[in-house]
Amino acid sequence: MNTQPTAWTYAQAGVDLDDVAQLKRRIATLAAQTFTPGVVGGIGHFGGLFRTPGENMLLVSSVDSVGTKVLLAALLERYDGLGIDIVHHCINDVLACGARPLFFLDYLGLSRLNPAAVEAIVRGIAHACHEAGCALIGGETAQLPGLYRDGAFDIVGCIVGAVWADHVLDGSAVRAGDVLVGLPSNGLHTNGYSLVRAVLGLDDDPQRARALLAEQPAWAEASLGELLLRPHRSYLPLVLPLLDSGVVHALAHITGGGICENLARVIPPGLQARVRRQSWPIPPLFSFLQERGQISDEEMVRVFNLGIGYILVVDAQVGHALPSQLGEGWVIGEVVTSAHDEPRAVLMP
């Protein structure tokens, strides 16, 4: 039986322009609430307009996505944290160069428009932008039938920040003797979810998966689902006030690749960052996942943040006192001289 229409419309092909138009108006209202004095005009132009920062500043930009954490959120129909995830991820990236965020653009790709879910996501984005003084000045919601799996979607963020050219953090200030201060993560942030889904078998049977995620393990203060959906944390409020003093020599955002790969990006040749694995408590969520998946130590280190979401490479004079000054974090290692062909960052027992 041929049930295909004889006269095709875009809506029948899976793209509803009327729904999009309605949603765009609601998104514009949310975005307007994030506007800072730098924004010129509003939403609706072909591009978002923003005043240039001072001439002695550098623009710092980054693009990233929430990744497969969205599948977990879709399973539990809990969309509110995902917007926070992408904004905080992007903020932490430009902050690692010493920059404060100026403006943000979001992209949502999805198979079929679920206006309530999209609005919840954009509400989270707008909230996180507002908190950070970062203007949401552009975005796109694309209905792409056939591209995403049913119910799946991708959330991409692009951020532009600014830093004084002579304050930019690029690793060149790091020297032997510097202290590594690790700041706690809020869970998995946005990395490792494909492995989590595989290990917990979340893709096989939605009902079984929901039941598993509703369980509260003995070691936990919340259900597994809640622990896994906790939003990516922003380190902006904690780290920004430290940047003017010059004691922070480098910053590393611990995302895909884990502690060593990300820390290595800011350690210059001839130096090595040595992280001591026993120097901070690895949250039980990670041990639980490792045991359930029989994941090797090496793989755990490469895939997950293991409880450290951000690392400050700081002057030895102040580094040891920093955790108590900040009210959180741990001294997790130090920088030493090293041969040029040695790895720039290693995890020690």
Next chain:
Amino acid sequence: MNTQPTAWTYAQAGVDLDDVAQLKRRIATLAAQTFTPGVVGGIGHFGGLFRTPGENMLLVSSVDSVGTKVLLAALLERYDGLGIDIVHHCINDVLACGARPLFFLDYLGLSRLNPAAVEAIVRGIAHACHEAGCALIGGETAQLPGLYRDGAFDIVGCIVGAVWADHVLDGSAVRAGDVLVGLPSNGLHTNGYSLVRAVLGLDDDPQRARALLAEQPAWAEASLGELLLRPHRSYLPLVLPLLDSGVVHALAHITGGGICENLARVIPPGLQARVRRQSWPIPPLFSFLQERGQISDEEMVRVFNLGIGYILVVDAQVGHALPSQLGEGWVIGEVVTSAHDEPRAVLMP
């Protein structure tokens, strides 16, 4: 039978970090070839660094994706044009505000890494960036198993450009009597592909779809597949030289929503842009699709560009001579006074 591994690795869960690391090095080489004097440092920092333009300039930014055109490209294993598509799409958006592009960031989300395809796409991105004097300073390739359909992927681009604050095009310069000059598109650009796939039944049987796309219709100079995959055209070389003279009052990039919706975005209240449908030749590809899908005229206008990729709203003094000056394009209408509640752009017979 349980074929699942007892000791899970990220690679078994569908994410191969080794492949990603190799690919990242090749992408960094391609990106370096696009660098302009504004770029500071290189690839590998947590953010891309770029010098701020002059203080009297505005930053103009936009984010967008190639959309479901990628499914057609995947079907034909022809990935080289997609990078050009996304860069040109983004360039045309910021150009519509009067801005020239400064830098670009790309995001590729995919179900499973196909390094050759990714490299072809990024090569296209780098090529188009280089041609436009736009630096590719950041990007992300995300392996997201379970999120995209098998073989499917999404290509997202984010661009930042700059325009002198007193030269920004926001529609406010448009006045009654202005002439509309339409510039030819290169095909469908990046809009309407979900409808094309539905109309041509491309999703049902890949072999049948490939055979259909290999056909060269009597009216065409190339196969249907080639016509449909032609990259989105950049209007930067044609339009940028016109901007300093002040005769261009507004620009509209014809994307999703078609001629009227996009033109309406730059027409102020109290004015109306009237486009005459008979004033340019609608390419036979569009008539072919309309007939095949029995698509209504209204739907055609909303979904496709109908042969017009960009519209210049120009001073009447120079507008009529512009097509011959440019060597292409047509005068396709004019701006008239109108009641405030009238549509800002209409298509006339």
